[in-house]
Amino acid sequence: MATTKSWIKAARPRTLPLALAGILMGCGLAWFYGAFNTVVAVLAILTATLIQVFSNFANDYGDNQRGTDNEFRLGPTRTMQSGEITQKEMKSGMLLIGGLSFILGLLLVYFGTWQQSKTAFVVFIGLGVLSLVAAYFYTAGKKSYGYVGLGDLAVFLFFGLLPVIGVFYLNASYFETATLLPAISMGFFSTGVLNLNNMRDIENDRQSGKITLPVRMGVRNSRIYHLAMILWGWLTVIIFTIHQQQSIWQWLFLLALPFFVIDLNKILKIKEARALDPFLKRLSLSTLAFTLLFCLGLILAVS
Structure with missing residues (x-):
């Protein structure tokens, strides 16, 4: 029987x-525009988790079923790969967590739409179901899209556009173009994390038939792709701040720039794929x- 430690490991803290970053971004923007809703924020954080x-x-x-999680994989050993969690137990775990997230x-x-728009309620329920379906079919199922190079697009949508814009709307009940x-x-930074993961496992993915973008592009081009995503991620948020500036406090985020620059410089110089693994966590943090x-x-800008 799987232990609590194994389930925590499988949850990949x-x-x-x-x-959570995209959810917090949506909430922060809602506060800035005077439309923050505490109940919506708490439920959004719990649901996203x-x-x-x-x-x-x-x-x-999914990766265990397809044989991608094997002795040649460079990342941490997965729980089904090691036998800590059986196939039956993992199915039960997915059913439980999926059910709780849906509720x-x-x-x-x-709370975010019912009083304002029944149409929005239906649309967001559909988006929620789509999120769960997309989460499952990333690597699971016979036609998992993560194995044909569509994972980057999904991450961009479900870690960037959907959480930020969606959570803002659930707080504010309107769409703000800015x-x-x-x-x-957020979409670019999140996709960057996936790209690092795929760059690390490029050889094993190629052998396992998992055709990620790095497998398609090769090592050199996948690093250029990574550089472009980080640069565009910073450029878009700088443009937002220039156009929406109310206070110098809004440039506080620049304090995080050195972490991105230092790590990006190291990533571009790394020759051994295994050495990329720590940078997944570093980019996430x-x-x-x-x-x-x-x-x-x-928050400080409007206080």
């Missing part, structure tokens, strides 16, 4: 900061730090 855990369970399950998501959408820019920024500083700047 180091991925959670990235999952559970969906990310569900996604990690499904990823563990919390239902409450989130109800929020697209920080949403795009840097993105969270950037988000917290950005949101703090927004």
Whole structure:
């Protein structure tokens, strides 16, 4: 029987900061525009956490079924790969976490839309279901899109555009065009984390038939791609701040820039794929730090 330690390992706590960053960004923007809702914010954080855990369970399950999680993989050993969690147990875990995330998501959408728009309620329920479906079919299922190079697009949408714009709408009950820019920024940074993961596992993925973008592009081009995403992520949020500036506090997020620059410089020089592994966690934490500083700047700007 799987232990609590094994389930925590399967939940991959180091991925959670990235999952929460987009939610926090949406909440910070809602505060800046005077539309923050505490209930919506708390439910959004809980729902996003559970969906990310569900996604990690499904990823563990899918890669194990396809044989991608093997002795040649350079990342941490997965729980099904090591035998800590059986296939039956993982299915039960996915059902439980998926069910809880759906219930919390239902409450989130109800509090965020029901009184204002029944149409928005239906649309957001659909987006919630789509998020769970996308989380499952990333690597699980016979036609998982992560194996044909579409993972980057999914991460950009579900870690960038959807959480930032969606959470802002659930708080404010309207769409603000300017929020697209920080949403795009979060999408690029989040996709950068996935790209590092795929760069690390490029050889094993190629042998396992997992055709990620780095497998398609090669080592050199995948690093140029990574550099471009980080640069565009910073550029879009700087443009937002220039156009929406009310206070010098809004530039507080620049304190996170050295972490991105230092790590990016190291990543571009790394020759051994295994050495990329620590930078997944570092980019996730840097993105969270950037988000917290950005949101703090927004709050101070209108205080």
